[in-house]
Amino acid sequence: xxxxxxxxxxxxxxxxxxxxxxxxxxxxxxxxxxxxxxxxxxxxxxxxxxxxxxxxxxxxxxxxxxxxxxxxxxxxxxxxxxxxxxxxxxxxxxxxxxxxxxxxxxxxxxxxxxxxxxxxxxxxxxxxxxxxxxxxxxxxxxxxxxxxxxxxxxxxxxxxxxxxxxxxxxxxxxxxxxxxxxxxxxxxxxxxxxx
Numbered sequence: 001x002x003x004x005x006x007x008x009x010x011x012x013x014x015x016x017x018x019x020x021x022x023x024x025x026x027x028x029x030x031x032x033x034x035x036x037x038x039x040x041x042x043x044x045x046x047x048x049x050x051x052x053x054x055x056x057x058x059x060x061x062x063x064x065x066x067x068x069x070x071x072x073x074x075x076x077x078x079x080x081x082x083x084x085x086x087x088x089x090x091x092x093x094x095x096x097x098x099x100x101x102x103x104x105x106x107x108x109x110x111x112x113x114x115x116x117x118x119x120x121x122x123x124x125x126x127x128x129x130x131x132x133x134x135x136x137x138x139x140x141x142x143x144x145x146x147x148x149x150x151x152x153x154x155x156x157x158x159x160x161x162x163x164x165x166x167x168x169x170x171x172x173x174x175x176x177x178x179x180x181x182x183x184x185x186x187x188x189x190x191x192x193x194x195x
Contacts, residue, residue, distance in 0.1 A: 003033040005050035005075075007043065007065055009057045023056050023080045023103075030109040040068060047073050052116065052123075054103060056080035062097040076100045076123035078116070100126065142180040149183035152190045 006023055024034045035046035047053075052075050055062055059079070066077050078101045079085070101119030103112060146168065153164035168186070172179040 002031070003035065003049050003051045005035045005037055005043065005046050005053040005069075006080075007037050007053055007055050007057065007069070009038060009061065009065075023054060023082075023105075026105060026107070027054070027112070030112050032112075043069065043072065047075075050075060052076040052078060052119065054078045054080050055099070056082065056085060058085055059097050062099060066098050074123075074127060076116075076119045078103050078119050080104075098126070142183075145180050145183040145187060149186040152186055 004027055006027070008023070024036060027034050033049075035050055037043045037046055047069065050073075053069050055065055055077060057065065062077075062079065069075065069077065077099045079097065079099045081102050081104050083105075100122040101115050103115055107115070146165075149168055150161045150164040153159070153167055154161050157164070157167070159167070168182060169179055172182040175182060
């Protein structure tokens, strides 16, 4: 990870205005290419070159900015926890902030490197969990359709649910369709006939 998109809005570190405490100065002095963005147009211009995004803004703004970023390109998200960003976030402790790591102005180069390394790993884990969650929800939805179709078939044909499932499976094999697709068509046809 060598190229970082720095998303910065209105956060101003007045108490820490020295050049060496600014996010871009610290990151660049540690060997990272910093691509600054203060609006959506800047993000669109730079995000394709970025390996991660550093968000220098109050916690309550992270959710909306992360959604904008993820729609364009999924990438690790880190929060730059400056004095002003932290103090502007005190009332936002309960806000869900989908970040993979935190950076601070006091970090040394090796601390930045390790934080970015572990943040990248956390990001890939988060992506994998989201993918698994999506698959599980799809399976649950498929199961609901299959169970409804089994109930309909068992009621209409006066057979057990296991026999109804076998009937459903055979129909799917004969039509060369997924069992859930056959189940959906049975349930929808039954709903139309009842209406």
